[in-house]
Amino acid sequence: MPNRLTNLVSTDEEPHYGKYGMLRRTYLKEHRPAMYSLYMLEDRxxxxxxxxxxxxxxxxxILVRQMMERQGITEELKV
Incomplete structure (x- = not known):
């Protein structure tokens, strides 16, 4: 019988997420614990x-660039 624990080796990529990734993690933990657990179990x-x-x-x-265009903010104006 094959050893099922061999599939538990982490292949997850390196964390590089910032503010929005941390917010998503908090949201999942607090409001979607089943989904959070599933992502953890599947190493995703x-x-x-x-x-x-x-x-x-x-x-x-994109939004910041669009807001700058609408407000007429240019690089010269920022200086």
Whole structure:
């Protein structure tokens, strides 16, 4: 019979998530504990948090750029 514990070796990627990944982790822990546990058991939590953080950061960059354009803020004005 094969040893089932061999699948428990962590293959999760390195954590690099920032503010939005940490917010997502807190949300999952407090409001979606089953989903949090599933991500932990499947060793996908860090990957998920990295993805959420990357996507949220990209959206923030787009929103800030759009707000700057609407307000007429330029690099010269910032100086």
């Amino acid at each position: 939590l860090t990957e998920h948090l990295n993805t959420v953080d990357d996507e949220a950061q990209e959206r923030m960059d």
